[in-house]
Amino acid sequence: MPKYISNDLCLLIRERAYSKGALSALENEESQSVADFVQLRQKIRNLRKQKQALVASIGVLDAEITKQLPVDPEDIRSIRRKPRSGSKHGAIVRTIVRVLVSSPTPVSTPDIVLVLVVELGWPYGTREEREIARRKVVQPLRLMVQKGVVERLHDTTQNKVGIWNWVGL
Secondary structure (H helix, E strand, O other), X not given: OOOOOOHHHHHHHHHHHHHHHHHHHHHHHHHHHHHHXXXXXXXXXXXHHXXXXXXXXXXXXXXXXXXXXXXXXXXXOOOOOOOXXXXXOOHHXXXXXXXXXXXXXXXXXXXXXXXXXXXXXXXXXXXXXXXXXXXXXXXXXXXXXXXXXXXXXXXXXXXXXXXXXXXXO
C-alpha cells in the first residue's frame, strides 16, 4: 500500500525540483557565458594585433608624407573605405543624371526619388524615411544647379514640388 505524503511535504519536494531545474539552467548559462568570454577574449587579442599593425603602418605612412610634404599628419582626417549609404560610390548622382537625361520633359523631385528608392532599395515606409530619401536627392540636384548642368524650374519661395531639367555639360 502506498504511503501518502502531506501537502507540506509535497510543496517541499516540488520546490526542490524547481530549484534543481533552476540550478541546471544556471549551470548551462554559466558554461555558455564562459565559452562566450573565451571567444571575446580571443577577439580582443585579434583586434589589438590588428590595431598594432595599423599603428605601425600609419607611422610608416606619416614618415613618407612628411618626407615629401611639410605637413602635420595628425591634421589629416580619418575616413572609412566604405560608402555610408550602402550603395556604390556615385550611384545617387549617376541615377539622377540618367533619369534627367532620358526624360524629354522636366522631371519632378518625387519622380526622381521614387526611381532611386526602387533602384537603390531605400526604405520609404514612414514619413521620416521619405524625408531622408528626398534630402538625399535634393542635395545633389542643388549642387548640379550650382555647376550649371541642371536647371531649377520651380519657385523655391512658395515651397512647391521641385521640377528639374537637364541642361548638359
